[in-house]
Amino acid sequence: MTAPATSFSTLPLGPAVQANLQRLGYLEMTAIQAASLPPALLGKDIIAQAKTGSGKTAAFALALLANLNARRFAVQSLVLCPTRELADQVTTEVRRLARAEDNIKVVTLVGGVPLRGQLATLEHGAHVVVGTPGRVLDHLQRGSLQLDAVNTLVLDEADRMLDMGFFEEIAGVIRLCPPQRQTLLFSATYPEEIDRLAAQFMREPLTVKVEAQH
Ligand code: ADP
Numbered sequence: 001m002t003a004p005a006t007s008f009s010t011l012p013l014g015p016a017v018q019a020n021l022q023r024l025g026y027l028e029m030t031a032i033q034a035a036s037l038p039p040a041l042l043g044k045d046i047i048a049q050a051k052t053g054s055g056k057t058a059a060f061a062l063a064l065l066a067n068l069n070a071r072r073f074a075v076q077s078l079v080l081c082p083t084r085e086l087a088d089q090v091t092t093e094v095r096r097l098a099r100a101e102d103n104i105k106v107v108t109l110v111g112g113v114p115l116r117g118q119l120a121t122l123e124h125g126a127h128v129v130v131g132t133p134g135r136v137l138d139h140l141q142r143g144s145l146q147l148d149a150v151n152t153l154v155l156d157e158a159d160r161m162l163d164m165g166f167f168e169e170i171a172g173v174i175r176l177c178p179p180q181r182q183t184l185l186f187s188a189t190y191p192e193e194i195d196r197l198a199a200q201f202m203r204e205p206l207t208v209k210v211e212a213q214h
């Protein structure tokens with residue numbers, strides 16, 4: 001029997017990752033995962049549009065984990081989110097999906113919490129940073145965060161970040177990422193400013209859109 005095209009087993013993911021997905025009960029990809037993961041795993045820049053609850057987090061989490069070298073202790077993935085709550089949710093999902101790998105450290109950098117704890121955590125290093133644009137930029141300006149090893153940049157809930165007026169902060173962060181990187185933009189809607197971001201900061205992005213339910 002051949003696996004349907006929506007099975008995770010059709011993706012070029014290692015056996016440990018596949019086993020972890022099974023353990024989590026992730027058997028079939030959602031529509032946005034099936035549309036975005038194959039090109040994302042080929043290294044393409046992606047603009048993915050699908051409604052809330054459609055599984056966008058796992059789509060970018062699996063892509064960034066595929067680019068990650070656990071033995072290289074440097075920030076290789078950066079995920080920007082609009083709010084602290086969303087950053088916490090993304091951190092939880094990335095950690096669940098990263099369990100198959102050995103000791104991948106995911107750090108959350110959001111505003112509204114004291115800098116001191118974040119500075120101490122960053123001193124110990126991280127593979128993945130999930131944060132809000134303002135606080136991430138703050139760390140970059142202080143020199144407590146370096147992005148020179150970033151190979152995957154994710155803009156999650158890009159429409160909400162733009163609604164909240166984060167365009168300049170996002171742009172400021174992106175300018176400090178290496179130009180040779182993969183950029184993945186996820187959004188529930190497609191306002192005009194997304195085109196502006198894409199035109200400035202993405203390389204021939206592939207747009208994938210899932211209309212209704214998955
Ligand atoms: P979105 O970011 O699109 O709003 P989430 O990434 O938060 O959606 O996913 C919504 C829920 O679906 C989460 O609880 C997540 O664990 C679950 N989920 C994601 N992908 C799958 C899958 N392939 N199979 C089963 N559950 C999934």
Ligand code: MG
Nearest residue numbers: 056057156157
């Ligand atoms: Mg989401």
